[in-house]
Amino acid sequence: MNWILLTPELTLLLAAALFLVLACLKPDPRRDYQLAVSMAALTVAAGIACATMSGDLFNHVYRVDLFSQVFKALLSIGFFLVIFLCDDFQGVAPTHHGEGYFLLAVCTLSMMMLASAVHLLAIVLALELSSYSLYILVFLRRDSRWGMITGLRYFLVGASASAIMLFGLALIYGVTGAVHVDILIQRLPAMLDRPMVVTGLLLTLAGFFFKLAVFPFHFWAPEAYQGAPNPVAAFIAAVSKVAAVAILLRIISLAQGNSDLLTRGLIAMAVVSMTVGNLAAIAQRDFKRLMAFSSVAHAGYLLLGMLCMTPAGYAAAMFYGAAVLVMKYTCFMVMTRVAEDGGNLQIDELAGLHRRSPLLALALMMALFSLGGIPPTIGFSGKLIIFVAAMQKGYLVLVIIAMINVVISLYYYLLVLKAAYLDEPTRPRPAISLTIPARLVAVVMIVLIVGLGFYPVALLDLVQAAVLRLP
Amino acid sequence: MQPIDAHALLSPWQPGMLSLTLYGVVVIALTLAILFLSRWLGRHQPNDEKLRVYESGIIPTGQARLRYPVPFFMVAIFFLIFDVEGAYIFSWAVASRPLGWAGWLQIEFFIGVLIAGLIYVWVKGGLEWGPKRD
Amino acid sequence: MSILTLLFYAIALLIVAATAMAVTRRNMVHAVLYLVLSFFGTAMLFYLLGAPFLAALEIIIYAGAIMVLFLFLIMMIRLKKLPGMFFPVGQLLPAIFICAGFLAVSSVLVGGNPEGWTPMPAAQASPAAFGVYLFQTHWLAVEIASMLLLVALVGAYVLGRRVRGPSADTRKEAP
Numbered sequence: 001m002n003w004i005l006l007t008p009e010l011t012l013l014l015a016a017a018l019f020l021v022l023a024c025l026k027p028d029p030r031r032d033y034q035l036a037v038s039m040a041a042l043t044v045a046a047g048i049a050c051a052t053m054s055g056d057l058f059n060h061v062y063r064v065d066l067f068s069q070v071f072k073a074l075l076s077i078g079f080f081l082v083i084f085l086c087d088d089f090q091g092v093a094p095t096h097h098g099e100g101y102f103l104l105a106v107c108t109l110s111m112m113m114l115a116s117a118v119h120l121l122a123i124v125l126a127l128e129l130s131s132y133s134l135y136i137l138v139f140l141r142r143d144s145r146w147g148m149i150t151g152l153r154y155f156l157v158g159a160s161a162s163a164i165m166l167f168g169l170a171l172i173y174g175v176t177g178a179v180h181v182d183i184l185i186q187r188l189p190a191m192l193d194r195p196m197v198v199t200g201l202l203l204t205l206a207g208f209f210f211k212l213a214v215f216p217f218h219f220w221a222p223e224a225y226q227g228a229p230n231p232v233a234a235f236i237a238a239v240s241k242v243a244a245v246a247i248l249l250r251i252i253s254l255a256q257g258n259s260d261l262l263t264r265g266l267i268a269m270a271v272v273s274m275t276v277g278n279l280a281a282i283a284q285r286d287f288k289r290l291m292a293f294s295s296v297a298h299a300g301y302l303l304l305g306m307l308c309m310t311p312a313g314y315a316a317a318m319f320y321g322a323a324v325l326v327m328k329y330t331c332f333m334v335m336t337r338v339a340e341d342g343g344n345l346q347i348d349e350l351a352g353l354h355r356r357s358p359l360l361a362l363a364l365m366m367a368l369f370s371l372g373g374i375p376p377t378i379g380f381s382g383k384l385i386i387f388v389a390a391m392q393k394g395y396l397v398l399v400i401i402a403m404i405n406v407v408i409s410l411y412y413y414l415l416v417l418k419a420a421y422l423d424e425p426t427r428p429r430p431a432i433s434l435t436i437p438a439r440l441v442a443v444v445m446i447v448l449i450v451g452l453g454f455y456p457v458a459l460l461d462l463v464q465a466a467v468l469r470l471p
Numbered sequence: 472m473q474p475i476d477a478h479a480l481l482s483p484w485q486p487g488m489l490s491l492t493l494y495g496v497v498v499i500a501l502t503l504a505i506l507f508l509s510r511w512l513g514r515h516q517p518n519d520e521k522l523r524v525y526e527s528g529i530i531p532t533g534q535a536r537l538r539y540p541v542p543f544f545m546v547a548i549f550f551l552i553f554d555v556e557g558a559y560i561f562s563w564a565v566a567s568r569p570l571g572w573a574g575w576l577q578i579e580f581f582i583g584v585l586i587a588g589l590i591y592v593w594v595k596g597g598l599e600w601g602p603k604r605d
Numbered sequence: 606m607s608i609l610t611l612l613f614y615a616i617a618l619l620i621v622a623a624t625a626m627a628v629t630r631r632n633m634v635h636a637v638l639y640l641v642l643s644f645f646g647t648a649m650l651f652y653l654l655g656a657p658f659l660a661a662l663e664i665i666i667y668a669g670a671i672m673v674l675f676l677f678l679i680m681m682i683r684l685k686k687l688p689g690m691f692f693p694v695g696q697l698l699p700a701i702f703i704c705a706g707f708l709a710v711s712s713v714l715v716g717g718n719p720e721g722w723t724p725m726p727a728a729q730a731s732p733a734a735f736g737v738y739l740f741q742t743h744w745l746a747v748e749i750a751s752m753l754l755l756v757a758l759v760g761a762y763v764l765g766r767r768v769r770g771p772s773a774d775t776r777k778e779a780p
Contacts, residue, residue: 017587020587020591020759023591023595023759024590024591024594024595057745058744058745059741059742061742061743061745061746062745096763099759099763102759103756103759106752106755106756109752110749110752113745113749117745119743119746121743121746122743122745122746122749125746125749125750125753126749128753129749129752129753129756132753132756132757132760133756135760136756136759136760136763136764139760139763139764139767140763148767171714194717194718195713195714195716195717195718196714196717196718199710199713199714203710541681541765542765543677543680543681544677544678544681544765545761545762545765547673547674547677548674548757548761548765549758549761550670550673551666551670551671551673551674552754552757552758552761554665554666554669554670555666555670555754556751556754557665558662558665558666559747559750559751561658561661561662561732562658562732562735562736562739562740563736563739563740564736565658565732565733565735565736566732566733566734566735566736566737566739566740567736569733569737570736570737570740570741574740574741577740577744577747577748578740580748580751581747581748581751584748584751584752584754584755585751585754585755587755588754588755588758588759591758591759591762592758592762595762595766597761597762597765597766
């Protein structure tokens with residue numbers, strides 16, 4: 001077995017082991033943070049260094065190829081960014097910082113496995129591992145008013161979604177007698193007219209839709225975001241979506257684009273998801289709840305790319321997954337810096353942000369423009385690529401509905417922006433002091449949002465090469 | 472895995488099964504017989520003293536429906552987790568010869584993670600019983 | 606109909622009956638005991654289908670450990686006699702919803718192909734064969750499971766720690 005292929009995973013495993021040792025030692029937030037950031041940086045290095053490797057591992061259960069490696073690089077970058085955000089980690093009691101880092105590392109590790117696993121058993125176990133780490137991360141919230149109830153609810157909904165997914169997998173296995181993705185690809189397309197297969201596929205997808213917070217499975221999102229410690233909410237909103245895109249692409253590509261029933265189901269979900277997410281977001285006053293509903297809407301856009309079931313559509317979804325990582329992370333970064341004592345942030349508390357910290361206000365503006373799809377941002381190019389892919393398949397009505405949704409979403413994004421730039425704070429608040437690395441990350445995020453908006457070709461070429469590894 | 476011939480009578484029941492089945496039948500029959508005999512032969516003269524809850528000879532105080540403290544629950548969860556880990560170790564143990572050194576390394580990693588968890592819980596005081604030491 | 610089939614249906618009936626009893630009992634401890642019976646039935650079914658190791662695990666883990674956990678949980682929660690309806694409406698609605706969903710799925714499956722049936726190819730696996738298969742083909746899954754259990758351990762500790770504080774006070778005032 002070629003262990004070098006596993007470098008990113010092994011690095012994360014090492015990091016997780018170290019963090020577990022930290023959890024056992026006397027808590028020292030400063031030391032814990034520094035070690036966590038350096039381990040995360042090491043992971044990013046490993047993730048990028050292994051980006052072009054390929055091979056089969058663990059008796060063909062685990063596949064390392066460009067598709068999985070690009071996702072792993074994205075996940076490791078997301079992991080680093082989230083860990084970086086934990087410098088005061090206010091939402092979690094200092095005695096539990098070690099556990100927090102440990103769970104973040106394990107969760108990222110399992111998401112990497114999710115991107116690489118090609119056997120249903122490994123996929124299910126990796127998904128469970130990532131879900132369980134997330135449930136406990138939500139529970140870690142120091143403020144018991146939030147942590148307990150929301151954590152429990154998140155857990156219950158998640159466990160039900162897992163059960164539904166297992167039922168779907170059992171149906172698929174019952175019909176095809178196969179659990180390996182390679183064999184499923186050979187057997188499934190011929191059987192796609194059978195209701196049992198389509199039901200199985202839809203139920204299986206339901207488990208992954210739960211992760212992505214697509215419409216009927218989105219109930220957990222607002223509460224979990226609100227109840228989670230802020231960096232954890234950033235992790236759920238930005239990083240876990242990347243993993244969800246990876247696994248959804250893997251499963252949807254099984255059908256190889258010739259299932260009408262499946263496409264119709266996905267279209268319905270995409271449309272409802274966009275619309276419900278955007279309409280519900282308008283009414284939100286809490287920043288994290290607003291972001292949660294915006295996530296639901298973005299899940300709809302992502303589905304729009306996937307349901308084309310063409311390489312162009314998959315590439316668009318993958319590109320947009322990377323875009324969501326950047327945009328959502330930037331929003332949550334601003335929120336974490338502005339919120340006092342790691343609490344939840346109301347939108348009117350953003351008032352006067354442009355005076356308290358011009359850099360953060362600028363980052364927020366760019367991220368919101370990007371989420372709303374205003375050029376030249378990564379969000380604009382991502383949406384454009386998705387719409388073009390959908391138009392190639394002739395889904396004109398769908399694209400028009402999506403565009404109307406984009407317009408609706410602009411309304412509430414601009415409301416947030418208005419709070420940050422135009423509203424005057426009711427009481428004067430002190431300026432927000434940022435460390436130099438924090439400024440640097442904010443600048444990098446702005447550059448990424450604008451840069452990839454102007455020049456998306458490099459990333460697009462990469463994801464187009466990556467999706468060719470899918471069948 | 473050997474395929475089963477569904478038409479043969481009791482095909483998956485290997486010879487070893489017969490003794491286990493007989494043993495099971497004997498156990499159930501014996502239990503029933505003892506229960507029946509003690510009921511049939513014994514005399515029934517219930518009184519208050521006899522019907523009281525048996526607490527090793529001590530007069531019971533309070534009622535049984537008190538709320539159990541959390542440490543009991545935590546120990547139960549830890550027991551469950553290690554029980555599941557045991558299941559994996561059993562499945563390795565019965566096949567340890569054919570699996571060879573590769574299997575040994577795999578189960579070593581598994582047990583290593585298990586021990587890391589045990590050490591974590593131990594060091595953090597999850598196994599502490601009684602009042603907290605601070 | 607062979608004896609195998611007869612046994613299968615007898616055990617299946619036992620499982621369904623025991624589970625139905627477990628669901629409808631108002632005394633939680635009785636419900637748990639019926640559930641244990643149901644697990645024993647499932648174990649027998651596994652054995653009948655040629656998976657003795659799985660049958661043993663079913664008894665060790667489900668009937669053993671998980672039921673112990675259930676009993677502890679029942680003892681931990683203050684038992685209160687709930688007056689009125691057996692299930693509150695809040696719990697009844699999701700249950701009805703799930704049942705309706707299941708009914709819809711099964712009617713789609715059966716209605717789509719009412720004549721269709723697949724004979725299940727029966728096979729038996731000795732514990733050793735199972736172990737070899739598990740550790741040779743799926744050892745990645747085994748290692749992921751070990752980490753899952755580690756995370757569960759950490760989670761149980763962190764959660765228990767949080768609950769422990771307030772309950773220590775109630776413990777003082779309870780007797």
